[in-house]
Amino acid sequence: MRILLVEDHKPLVRALRQGLEEEGFAVDVATDGEEGDFKARSSGYDVIILDLMLPKIDGLTLLRNWRRAGLTTHVLVLTAKDTTEDKVAGLDLGADDYLTKPFQLEELLARLRALIRRGHFAKDPVLRAFDLEIDTVARTVKRGGQPIHLTPREFALLQFLAYHRGKVVSRAMIWEHLYDEYDENTSNVVDVYIRYLRTKIDKGFEPPLILTRWGEGYLLRGEE
């Protein structure tokens, strides 16, 4: 899952980035409104974390413009403005969630997860496919009751496939959603991680869940 963090306070950016990355998110950062606008429109993010007091263009203006332009990315507003009027203003302009500073890191992470689930119309935090169980909160995987250990990257990839279960995701999509701007794009990386995943998830289990569609991409097996 790829996140755009639009915040100008550097110490907070540092801490948040580390926290998010440790949760397996790929994080892009913008430190003023202009940069944020540019990045939001040019890349696909799962969630945009948006501070309101920004240099150059303020957060609410950005939000309004994005929604008017038809940008459907989830936006979580993260700000010190905490009055009801501010919350209402933010939500009514098109924010999907509103969190005030100071906040607990855990709460932020949980809300992000919820937003992602919402985006995929998944209500259960535990994604299931056949005998595969993916606990998006605990970040654990079980197949046939047996826990499987995945690296954060692997988990992110599996989770992505699971959210798009039954639908083909292209390599480009996978790339966009799992890797931040600083990572080098080598399409090979995706194949490599698919192979890692297959080894851990499908080996020794039936049926195979990670499927390949030649020329298109990969998918997690859906219900038949």
Place this chain on the structure above:
Amino acid sequence: MKSIRLSLIVNFLLLLAAALGAVSWLAYQSSAQTLQGKVESQRLFLEAEFTARCQEARTALDRRILQQAQTLAGLTRSTFLHLEGVSPIGLLSTATFPQGHLAVPLWLSETFHSPLALRMLRLQPLTFFIESAEDVMPAEEEGRPREFFQTYRPSGQPLQRSASLGDSWFSLDDKVRGGAHLFQEHFDTVKMADGLTVRRVSLKVTVPRFRAGPLPPWWRFLKPSGKSSRPPGPFFAPPPPPGTFFGIRPSETEVPVIFMQYASDTAPLEATLAEFQAKHENDLHQLEEDSARTLAALRQRLLVIGLATFSATVAGGLWLIGLGLVPLRRLSEAVSQVSARDFQLPIDQEKLPQELQPIAHRLVQTLQLLQRAFNREKQAAADISHELRTPLAALLTTIDLALRKLRTPEEYRQFFVDCRASGQHMNQLVERLLALARLDAAADRMQIQDVDVADLANRCADMVRPLAQEKGLDLRVQASRPTLLPADPDKLREVVNNLLHNAIEYNRPSGSIDLVVQRDNGSVRLEVRDTGIGIAPEDRERIFERFFRADPSRQAEGLHAGLGLAIVKGYIDLMGGTIGVDSSDKGTIFVVHLPIPEGRYTARGYE
């Protein structure tokens, strides 16, 4: 508490009462006067009427007695008292004509005018009497005689009296008898012996001569010359015309006259007069009463009208005043409806009356000012909260992160470093806020020392030089000569630092900063000049406001939060100085003047 409505009403009522009172009084007075005039004329009329009536009654009485007297006079006969025997002439004459014994002597006496002749003729004086006089007299009333008469010879001797006189006599005043008014009646009022008051008329009566019958024609030849013919006529000839007697100039002895006095009891007249008087008095009294009643009725009516008018006007006035005060009430309602939410005055200014429009206009203006101030405060509060919360979020997130899982000591160390930085940031902010709070509460105390401003400036410049260099800015200081000033060094330092930081922050890349300290006519002049993008004219006034940032969305490194210049101004004001700013797109220059108190440092031979 004063109330417009109440004072209006009270004053209005007083005015109304006064006006009504005055009007009523005037009306009453004029009506009373008119009434008085009418009464007066009525009274005069009554008086006149009374007088006339009395007069009439008197006149009637007089007329009546006169009439009676004349009637009696008409009845008077002349006759001789008696004949002393028959005279020979008489006898002779009788032979010639009827009653010659009387007629001849009579004629003779007339002709010869001599008493002697009369005596010779053995005639007794002529006398007169009224036959059947008592028939003329009215009957007694209640046993008391009412009317009286008495006749007199020309000499004044009483002749005949009426029976009603009884034992009393009238008298004939000589003046009347001998007066010029020979043939005019004379009236008087007399009190009789028994106390009766009578109205009496005295008149001279010419009595028709006793005549023996028509004279034979041959008497004509015996007439003395100069006589006019006697009118032949009946026994009772009408009285001759006054002043003459058959052509002879009359004298007393020639003209058979008597005096007649006729009197009537005035009691009835008095009674009538009394009646009239009583009636008159009654009428007057009635008049008075009527007039009094009319006045009373007038008073009452005026009172009623006055009260009614008063009440009606009060009611109407109350209503009208209420109506007039409605706009005020609407305005005050509108004011009470102004909420802190929208600062709008919910009233249509066009519909307000002229007098209230300026107030409403001012109110709206004030509300707008308030709103702006309010928004500024809100914004300031939001700014503070944001300024504090952001580093706080950084701090807490860093700590959350550190505690999420087991980390290496190196990682923990780094986390601590980050926490400290956030803490320091917050600390600085808190310090600034406190400085402002102290300035507000005037709780600031100046620790005055002799400060060398030039030296202080240099030190500050040295401290920020690294920062300036980091940004590629050239920092130049022009403060070489010692410049002493009694001031609070910490605050002065704060001022200089702030200005320098601003110059660094809002500068262009590869720009420059000039810091100048000079002595300038009794004050110390401090200048900080930068080559930044400048400050717009409309912002120049506001940059010293709290939390004001020329670019609202701009958030510097979070250090200043727009408070720096507010603090600077606050301190400079406290030091009694001034700060001014001038700016163009080439750069900005802040100029601070700090006055040197009189009489200091001259002893040190200071430049």
